[in-house]
Amino acid sequence: MTTVAVLGGGNGGHAAAADLTLRGFDVRMYEDEAFIGKMKKVAESKNIHLSGACGNETVRIGMVTSDLKEAVADVKYILVVVPAFAHEIYAKKLSEVVQPGQIIFLLPGTFGSLIFWKELKKAGKEGVILAETHTLPYAARLVDDGEILVMSRFNPLKVGVMPASKTRETVAELSQFFDGLEPSESVIACGLSSLNPIIHVPGCILNAGRIEYAKGDFFFYTEGFTDSVVRTVEAVDAERIVLLKSFEYQWDVVAHGIGSGTETDDVKQAVAENPNFAKIKGPANVKDRYYSEDIPFGIAQWAKLAKQVGVQTPVMDSLVNLGSLILEEDCWTAGHSLESLGIQDMSLERLKLYMENGE
Structure with missing residues (x-):
């Protein structure tokens, strides 16, 4: 079973955590301690009720935590599902705990991969790959604490990789999580594809x-x-x-x-x-x-x-x-x-x- 970290407790984070769990992935869901109180039911029960385009079922998340190091330890795939204004904060935090060989995947990116790349270089963390999509994979809304409605999936999803020389193999690996991933020439090309x-x-x-x-x-x-x-x-x-x-x-x-x-x-x-x-x-x-x-x-x-x-x-x-x-x-x-x-x-x-x- 592939383990994946989903960072972020908003609409997209809930949708990704529930959908990927339902599809057989071992999900570690992270939310910053300042905001995890807004998803109290999920933090206590580890359950998310999913409805709509991704299925109708209550799923149990493998881990729900506000400890970032715990969330990403020995996990190859790290999905960052937070608004653009939080990218700089997450980039600084992740640069302290990630290791070579991990892939950080921003959903979406809006050039955010460049911020993460800059922070990783500053921290001397070589060998970490960055990727981003042009939009969220889901049109989703939180109905209540622990209840997420997915109205539709977005397919295709354009993907930019940093560095772009790693695009082909990175997109191939990430295709296990989402259908219809289409490689872009770079993260700039991907960001400029946002609707x-x-x-x-x-x-x-x-x-x-x-x-x-x-x-x-x-x-x-x-x-x-x-x-x-x-x-x-x-x-x-x-x-x-x-x-x-x-x-x-x-x-x-x-x-x-x-x-x-x-x-x-x-x-x-x-x-x-x-x-x-x-x-x-x-x-x-x-x-x-x-x-x-x-x-x-x-x-x-x-x-x-x-x-x-x-x-x-x-x-x-x-x-x-x-x-x-x-x-x-x-x-x-x-x-x-x-x-x-x-x-x-x-x-x-x-x-x-x-x-x-x-x-």
Whole structure:
């Protein structure tokens, strides 16, 4: 039986721990001691009730702990399922306890592998491989303490590996956990494949008034994706594609990744034909993660990277500036800096080499 550590006690962490346990893996679930009280039932009983697309069953997790060293000891595969703002914290903690031969897999990454790589190098931890997906493997919601509803799985999942020279063998190993893993050229290519910054940010900023008024009683996709919003999404996507092309990475229009089942270049059609989108309400306020994560840790990171390599992103820049006003914080500095990613001042060619070999 393969043992896997799942770090994080949120929606994604619960879904991964329950799903992987149900599929026969020995799961060690970790949550920081400051937050494990929010999953008291799971910590005490080790049980998670899973429902929805991954099955309907109560599963018993092999280990539930707030001791990180215990969670990852002698475990080859470490799944980090936490928001982007926690990546730096987890990178520092893991760099103290991981060993050569282990694989740290971020679900999702949003360039987070670069933070972990930087910390591992600083700690002298050679031989640890980093990988990340472009999105969570599950659309999931915690119904209650110890009860997780999985509405759907995401397939395919794009995967970037750091260093990229280890991509083929790493993706092959990680395929035991999730179906449909597709290798990306690098963690930058993978991060630039995320749908959330492209869709959530224009949708949230252009519907800010409605979101504040409705307080969650608002169908984000079916009501919020009017023609003007869609045009803004497509303009952001066009800038993203120029950035990918500058690295000579493969690209596809955002509509192809929405998962409607119909290949179309039309974002509005792709959204309308996705039955899962029709169920989604909210956000309930302008401090929601669609704002607080996808602007500073998503689209702002893209725009900062673009500026460094000489790509113009006026639409992204405008959305970051407007997002800063709405969130009442500087979204340019609230997320990860290029320095924290370990790539500040690197030229385009230097960046491509660094992604490939980690040096």
